[in-house]
Amino acid sequence: MQLWVTWPALLWLAWWLGERAQPWGVPRVSVYVAVGLLASVVAPAPALVDGAVLALLAQLALALVLFELGHRIRLAWLRANPWVTAAALLQGLGIFAVVAWGAAWLGVMQEERWLLAAVAVAASPAALLRLVNDARAGGQVTERVLHQAALLSVLAVLLVKGVSAYWLASTAGDWQRALLTGVYALVASVGLGVALAVVLGLLVRGPFASPVVPTVGYALALIWLTVVADALQLSPLLAALSLGMALRQRQTLAAAVQRDFGALGWVLGVFLFVYVGSRMTWEALTQPQVWAMAALVLGARLLVPVGVNAALAWPAATTLRKGVLTGVALVPMSALTLLLLERSVAQGVAPAAQVLQQLAAALLWAELLGPWVTLWALRAAREAAVGNPARWGD
Structure with missing residues (x-):
């Protein structure tokens, strides 16, 4: 009962503080996470078994973001400039290799370090897209950051599914479950998103009297997608990203839709980052290995x-400076990393719970300081508006 009384007040506090801090140049995302850290002390979210509703809401909030991000992805541009894709893949695999090697040097067990390296690849599409929209950013660095964040998110999901399937097969001996966790989940998630895109392309056509009308339609479709994908043990996040990309390629999202899904997206966005902060495990911060x-x-x-974006700056048709700033802006990691691990815990992948503990300090700093680093990079690239910050839903 205390949870349902305290959390609405904390969400309101997060919104209020975010609006007061924004004119001072403080990213709203960092404020929301800070209030979430407060929630982890005064009203911690329950364990996954008891807090399934909160976890599902968090997945829905991130699904809205990934849908919007997917619709911003231009495959034609990636085909014309394959070095952007190459940069994302190289840095993702590079992060995986460095973290796996470093974790082995730190004495982390094999079944844990592979999963830890896999989730470390994940960018933070929620934080990045919110920052871009808040700052009204646009330009080469902005587009490369968003496209690479989407590619890194897909790669992280693939790696996590692969590592989880391998663990279930080799340790638990459950080959059928490993197949469901791996190949089935990936193929079916993408297929579900694409199939829904075809249906929406036929049914949701304008013109509409107001952008609110199609926004409600797509939001309800994403709610259905998230619930169904979760029930079928698929990846709601990969399905939502596939839905957005498929609609973009089919050019069926012709009706004007409110940015960030209007008030609904704003409310769920506040909830998502407060939820991320609330999952902090303070006991883990006392362990030197966590730091x-x-x-x-x-x-x-x-x-x-x-390093990767700087090395590939010239073939990718950008400057060395913008390549460096693109890499710097990709530092944030929070919501996707957390939800991937929580999803793995719910599916019975035992090492995921320990990995979540080991990443406590990394997530703490990435959640609080990552948005500042991205905002600095966008401003250094002269792609972020100075003053008059945007409001979600504008």
Whole structure:
């Protein structure tokens, strides 16, 4: 009962503080996460078994973001400039290799370090897209960051599914479950998103009297997609990203839709980042290995993307400076990483719970400081508006 009384008040507090801090140049996302850290002390979210509704709401909130991000992906541009895709794949695999090697050096068990390396690849599409919209950012760095974040998110899901399937097959001996966790989940998630895109393309056609009308239609479709994908043990996040990309390629999202899904997207966005902060495990922060892991993960997430994007700047048709800033802007990791691990725990992948503990310090710093780093990079690239910040739903 205390949870349902306290959390609405905390969400309101997060919104209020975010609006007061925004004119001072403080990212709203960081404020929401800070209030979530407060929630982890005064009203911690229950364990996954008891807090299934909250976890599902968090998946829905991130699904809205991934849908919008997927609809911004231009496959034609990626085909014309394959170096952007190459940069994302190289940095993702580079982060995976560095974190896996470093975790082995720190003495992390094999079944845990592969999963840890896989989730370390995930960018934070929710934080990045919110920051871009808030700052009204646009330009080469902005587009490369969003496209690479989408590609890194897909790669992270693939790696997590692959590692989870391998663990279930080799340790638990459950080959059928491993197949469901791996190949079935990936193929069916993408298929569900694409199939829904075909249906929406036939049914949701304008013109509409107001952007609110199609926004409600797509939001309800995403609610259905999230619930069905969760019930079928698929990936709601991959399905939502596939839905957005498929609609973009079919050019069927012709009706004007409110940015960030209007008030609904704003409310769920506040909830998502407060939820992420509320999952902090403070006991883990007393362990030296957790801080060593934070240095390893954050170092890899900064140095590898910067190095790869700088090295491929010239063939990718950009400058060395913009390549470096693209890598810097990709530092945030929070919501996707957390939900991937929670999803793995719910599916019975035992190492995921320990990995979540080991990443406590890394997630803490990435959640609070990552948005500041991205905002600095966008401003350094002269792609972020200074003053008059946008409001969600504008």
